[in-house]
Amino acid sequence: MSMAxxxxxxxxxxxAVLATYTIIALFPVFVIVINAxxxxxxxxxxPLELPNAESFSLxxxxxxxxxxxxxxYFQNSxxxxxxxxxxxxxxxxxxxxxxxxxxxxxxSLMGLYLxxxxxxxxxxxxxxILQMMAASGLVNTLTSLILVYTAQGLPLAVFIxxxxxxxxxxxxxNAGRIDGLSEYRIFFRLVLPLVRPAMATVAVFxxxxxxNDLWFPLILAPAEETKTITLGAQVFxxxxxxxxxxxxxxxxxxxxxxxxxxxxxxxxxIRGITSGAxx
Amino acid sequence: MGSLALKNITKSFGQVDVIKGVDLEVQxxxxxxxxGPSGCGKSTLLRxxxxxxxxxGGHVEIDGAEVNTTPPSKRGIAxxxxxxxxxxxxTVRDNMSLGLKQAKHPAAHIAERVDFASKMLSLEPYLxxxxxxxxxxxxxxxxxxxxxxxxxxxxxxxxxxxxxxAALRVNTRLEIARLHRELGAxxxxxxxxxxxxxxxxxxxxxxxxxxxxxxxxPMELYNDPANLFVAGFIGSPQxxxxxxxxxxxxxxxxxxxxxxxxxxxxxxxxxxxxxxxxEHLGADTNVYLDCGESGLxxxxxxxxxxxxxxxxxxxxxxxxxxxxxxxxxxxxxxxG
Numbered sequence: 001m002s003m004a005x006x007x008x009x010x011x012x013x014x015x016a017v018l019a020t021y022t023i024i025a026l027f028p029v030f031v032i033v034i035n036a037x038x039x040x041x042x043x044x045x046x047p048l049e050l051p052n053a054e055s056f057s058l059x060x061x062x063x064x065x066x067x068x069x070x071x072x073y074f075q076n077s078x079x080x081x082x083x084x085x086x087x088x089x090x091x092x093x094x095x096x097x098x099x100x101x102x103x104x105x106x107x108s109l110m111g112l113y114l115x116x117x118x119x120x121x122x123x124x125x126x127x128x129i130l131q132m133m134a135a136s137g138l139v140n141t142l143t144s145l146i147l148v149y150t151a152q153g154l155p156l157a158v159f160i161x162x163x164x165x166x167x168x169x170x171x172x173x174n175a176g177r178i179d180g181l182s183e184y185r186i187f188f189r190l191v192l193p194l195v196r197p198a199m200a201t202v203a204v205f206x207x208x209x210x211x212n213d214l215w216f217p218l219i220l221a222p223a224e225e226t227k228t229i230t231l232g233a234q235v236f237x238x239x240x241x242x243x244x245x246x247x248x249x250x251x252x253x254x255x256x257x258x259x260x261x262x263x264x265x266x267x268x269x270i271r272g273i274t275s276g277a278x279x
Numbered sequence: 280m281g282s283l284a285l286k287n288i289t290k291s292f293g294q295v296d297v298i299k300g301v302d303l304e305v306q307x308x309x310x311x312x313x314x315g316p317s318g319c320g321k322s323t324l325l326r327x328x329x330x331x332x333x334x335x336g337g338h339v340e341i342d343g344a345e346v347n348t349t350p351p352s353k354r355g356i357a358x359x360x361x362x363x364x365x366x367x368x369x370t371v372r373d374n375m376s377l378g379l380k381q382a383k384h385p386a387a388h389i390a391e392r393v394d395f396a397s398k399m400l401s402l403e404p405y406l407x408x409x410x411x412x413x414x415x416x417x418x419x420x421x422x423x424x425x426x427x428x429x430x431x432x433x434x435x436x437x438x439x440x441x442x443x444x445a446a447l448r449v450n451t452r453l454e455i456a457r458l459h460r461e462l463g464a465x466x467x468x469x470x471x472x473x474x475x476x477x478x479x480x481x482x483x484x485x486x487x488x489x490x491x492x493x494x495x496x497p498m499e500l501y502n503d504p505a506n507l508f509v510a511g512f513i514g515s516p517q518x519x520x521x522x523x524x525x526x527x528x529x530x531x532x533x534x535x536x537x538x539x540x541x542x543x544x545x546x547x548x549x550x551x552x553x554x555x556x557x558e559h560l561g562a563d564t565n566v567y568l569d570c571g572e573s574g575l576x577x578x579x580x581x582x583x584x585x586x587x588x589x590x591x592x593x594x595x596x597x598x599x600x601x602x603x604x605x606x607x608x609x610x611x612x613x614x615g
Binding site for chain 2: 169171172174175176177178179180181189190193194
């Protein structure tokens with residue numbers, strides 16, 4: 001921040017690089033959103049043009065809201081994401097606390113085992129998961145999705161959170177023990193608030209793949225009443241005809257809830273990402 | 280209030296023995312300080328007394344009752360930590376009263392105790408602030424207040440002054456001394472700073488590599504160290520050790536002499552050396568003499584003194600203050 005290190009040329013260059021990246025990253029989203037508000041013809045003729053008086057049309061949104069039960073799909077996606085997120089954060093934090101706080105035989109092996117899931121994609125086990133869900137009668141329920149996503153999110157959560165838990169002062173936990181707090185209260189009241197930025201980071205990294213997932217809803221819960229929004233949007237993609245207006249409108253709508261969740265977590269997120277570096 | 284007894288305490292982490300059989304009795308109302316170099320096990324020993332670590336062997340007794348299996352909160356202790364360890368989400372008042380609330384004391388009683396402690400430590404203006412809004416010294420006073428509120432049988436201090444700057448350290452040290460006098464409480468205090476140990480302690484326990492080297496009052500340790508380790512650890516600058524043979528003596532293996540008991544003389548000294556460095560401290564002057572194979576000898580002279588660097592000087596020892604150590608490093612007592 002000092003004047004000596006502040007050169008306008010360098011600052012412009014840095015901003016140019018960042019701006020370029022931002023444009024590249026946002027461009028597809030931008031195209032989806034503008035085309036959602038255009039007529040079918042305009043989508044194909046001038047896909048990069050902003051909607052104007054002539055091309056503006058809400059037909060996509062009308063289709064989405066009329067056809068199919070989009071409110072239900074939204075609700076399903078929301079339930080699955082929020083419940084999975086809650087379970088991942090709760091169990092991940094608890095496991096991380098145990099790994100970071102207690103000395104027991106095989107502690108580091110256990111930590112390694114729990115983190116192994118980061119490297120092995122859960123989709124490799126799809127067939128077995130489907131068999132398991134079928135055997136326990138969970139096919140076409142939101143529960144099946146929640147269970148799978150919880151398992152999918154836990155390894156990264158345990159890995160990141162246990163690193164942060166180790167940084168929480170031992171003295172603080174010991175002070176709690178001397179004051180007679182139970183281990184649960186020490187965990188919930190003393191430790192969790194201190195690792196909140198890390199929790200937010202984990203929440204965002206966990207939430208986005210769950211919200212966007214098409215694979216497991218397609219395999220485990222394709223029934224009409226358990227469809228998620230990503231799966232729901234697929235009804236407009238046909239083998240011969242695709243209703244692009246509706247697809248783009250559905251996707252535009254699907255961005256909203258996750259964007260709101262992200263905004264809730266993002267202030268904490270930045271602190272979580274940088275906290276290791278500047279402390 | 281309370282007494283403490285440690286009986287043959289041992290502690291190992293895996294293969295490593297950290298505490299190797301410690302026996303100690305602390306009388307009611309005594310302030311006992313554990314000192315030792317880092318890694319000597321003094322903090323671990325304190326944690327074992329607190330119940331935060333389990334001893335691998337031996338017994339801890341508080342007030343005559345064995346507490347080996349009693350959880351920390353039921354041992355009747357209070358602990359002050361180096362990093363303050365205040366609850367960040369609670370106000371000063373709530374920080375101080377949490378322990379009593381957990382123990383289900385009536386609210387009026389808690390208020391009275393908090394009142395007493397905050398008056399004693401002049402914390403009243405800060406009672407409704409959170410720890411983040413306090414300075415380091417204030418935080419440590421709150422931590423001490425939190426201990427006082429519990430009215431413990433035993434106060435445990437784990438390097439409470441290490442995170443404070445020099446001026447605050449002196450103030451807080453005085454505060455703890457006053458607290459000890461006013462409450463008449465039993466206290467066990469861990470530090471690596473021998474100034475703290477010498478100024479505060481009724482008795483000092485010198486630990487080294489998991490064993491007690493010596494227990495005694497500060498002056499006992501200073502005037503009558505049991506062995507080379509204690510002699511070298513207590514006193515600053517450190518005691519000078521010289522092989523007896525180099526001084527032409529055969530009544531000991533090693534001779535120890537404190538810097539403050541050496542004078543620089545023109546001739547007739549015990550050892551000769553080249554002045555290699557001089558430290559002016561205002562009230563004192565430390566002169567370092569390079570005595571060749573006998574090593575560096577430090578002399579602490581009163582007032583401001585000047586010697587030319589590289590000039591040759593003679594050091595004269597105060598014969599009454601010379602310590603003698605045998606082959607095993609044990610002190611050879613003057614009268615025996």
